[in-house]
Amino acid sequence: MEPDQRIRTKITPLIILAFAVHILLLLSVLDIYFTSPLEHGMIHHRANISNPPARRLVLLLADGLRASALFNKDMPTATPFLYSIKENEGAWGIAHTQVPTESRPGHIAIFAGFYEDPSAIFKGWRDNPVDFDTVINQSTKSVCFGSPDIVNMFNKYNYSHITSYYYDPLMEDFSGKWKSVVLDQWVMEHSKKYIQSGRLSGSQDGVIVFLHLLGIDTAGHSFKPVSMEYKLNIEELDKEINLFVKFFTNYFHDNDTAFIFTSDHGMTDWGSHGAGSKDETEVPFIAWGSGIPKTAERHDLNLTDIAPLISALLGINFPTNSLGITPLHFLNAPIKDTAQIVYANALQLYELFMAKEKKIKKNPIVVFKPFYKLPKEKLIGWKSYMEDLFQMENYQEVIKFTENVINNLVEGIKYYNSYFQIYLSLLSTLAFIGWLLYLISWLPIFSNVYSSIGTGDWNYHNIKEKPLSVVFLFLNVIGFVISRAMGFIYYYTLYVLFPMASWYLVYLRSNYMRLLYNWLMQFKVRTLLSFAITYGIGTEMLVSCFLFNKTKSRCGI
Ligand SMILES: [Zn+2]
Incomplete structure (x- = not known):
């Protein structure tokens, strides 16, 4: 094969792979930050008052x-x-x-x-x-x-x-x-x-x-x-x-x-x-x-x-x-009605909080860490304390105490909403770092990157490939079982397999990585540092373009 053609046959699958990886990354961002917060099957609550403030x-x-x-x-x-x-x-x-x-x-x-x-x-x-x-x-x-x-x-x-x-x-x-x-x-x-x-x-x-x-x-x-x-x-x-x-x-x-x-x-x-x-x-x-x-x-x-x-x-x-x-x-x-309204609002939030907590508790694999401001004892004690206060007609205290409980409940609901975020963000960060390293190995920064090593196959095969492939397969099976047990929806398991796949690719290209490393080592530390700083600033500027509306016009977007 001509060198040009060989590059093309290697590049096409790489582009397809890159496309798939970016779709998966985009999905993972949506799943980490945009999961449905809705729960179902909770009991309804309304204020226990005979004359509502408005008809x-x-x-x-x-x-x-x-x-x-x-x-x-x-x-x-x-x-x-x-x-x-x-x-x-x-x-x-x-x-x-x-x-x-x-x-x-x-x-x-x-x-x-x-x-x-x-x-x-x-x-x-x-x-x-x-x-x-x-x-x-x-x-x-x-x-x-x-x-x-x-x-x-x-x-x-x-x-x-x-x-x-x-x-x-x-x-x-x-x-x-x-x-x-x-x-x-x-x-x-x-x-x-x-x-x-x-x-x-x-x-x-x-x-x-x-x-x-x-x-x-x-x-x-x-x-x-x-x-x-x-x-x-x-x-x-x-x-x-x-x-x-x-x-x-x-x-x-x-x-x-x-x-x-x-x-x-x-x-x-x-x-x-x-x-x-x-x-x-x-x-x-x-x-x-x-x-x-x-x-x-x-x-x-x-x-x-x-x-x-x-x-x-x-x-x-x-x-x-x-x-x-x-x-x-x-x-x-009237203060008596206001106390009932605040209490009913808290009871409704309590139902939502408990529904979320139950969902995570039910999961056999996840380590359940209750929201620290609202441990079980405190939640049980709160209701009976309220009943006592209502009996004593201490409505001021009901309102004051319940407002605090409400703030904690809302915070707790948000805490449980983001419970899986840490797992998923860790996995996609790992996967993305692997993917970036893999891409770097394809950069034509040194002339012989495509042709000088290996057999000319798309992925240069390593000697230790076989045993590692077995390990890779084994890890994938474990990852799949764990993610299913955690109750992830099916395509979530992709996120578990994704980091392993991307690091496996890095492993397959390890010879090129070594080349890249040697190439980098030609430079003085000072030169490398100035490279890193310049690229760092450039990246920051790009990111800020997306984050701030005012910089948008300056960036010409
Ligand atoms: Zn409009």
Whole structure:
């Protein structure tokens, strides 16, 4: 064979192998950091109170509205209705969310109390592969109006107590030809019609009315948030909300409604969202009405805290997978009821914590290390202590003590969520180092790398190859058995075999590695060090390009 052709026959399988390795590495990253956090089969908990703070709740959700676009010096004139509510009628703050700042994950955070199962990335954040519980499921009746993508998300199983009304998706026009506020007007008009028809009984408890308002998001994508169109949509929405709230309050006439105005995610100056900048993760939050205190002071919360707040206000079950903590700054209830609400929130988190702990305990291979802040004795003692305090009517102490337990439970749930991370990251790091060494052995940095040694086969065969292959096979079988016993899903076993395979490849190329070593040894230590530093800085700069938005433009990405 001609040298050129020989190189080609060696390079093609190498490229295929490299492709497979990178797919596996990408999958391992997703599995390490993006595994489904959802558990199933837990008992539900709701606050043990006879009169919930509110009978019904209206959630007005302005999709894509960033906090700075509402809470600014123009607020009194641009959005006088929301401004007067914020100042005189209710409580407000900034709700913080996290990546991916997309509509679906944002809505799930609000209604289910957790940041969406990251495995939904494979479905483009449009569907969740795993079923989940929401305040909408748990309400006695919910009626949702808005974009079909959003309102249909919460009634996959067509429960009779949930009704959704949505417009034709063709109405969502990002070209800017139509005024985006028509989407909001559609929602207002149809929800008013629905209420006027008398289908929402005034005497029913635990009712949610959800208005999904997509106008601002549409204007932001078409014209950017600094545009007149985005601002105008906010101003017009303020008027629409004013009219709707007046209509709603007049219709029911009982002061038993709580209102929440918020958003699912913000938007960057260039009209995009999805990443983790402040403009994208900070959204406005204003609450008023039944069960909500009047305070002009700002109190921030997490987007996931809205779900337990809704459960608390309506006295309905907390969603089972919620990691939210009831934000007491937004709750105006007798201390006795507040204590019951906080306790029920803790019991729900306790169920989730125990479900996660049980799963790891059940695993015969994993060394079970309980979360150090919540050993078994402490958890049992906590419940009976609470019962005593309730009997003594020491509600202040219930709240104080339970808030601490809640923080520990949330921390513990996160601890168990990442339990397998350490195993998997260790394996893929080992595999990747092996793979890099193997690749280095193919670098044409010395002229005879492809041809001078060996028989010309793709992998130069070593003398000790046979016994080592047996060892390799044996290790693989053990790895497979262990990973199956650990309850890894089938392709997880690939991660166990992956490091062994990559180091076996390194072994096969050990003669080339020796050559490389000799080649490197020609240089002075000082030269080698300066090489390492230069490459180190270069790599760091590349990495920072991906991490920081601001450096992005400088790197030209
Ligand atoms: Zn959007």
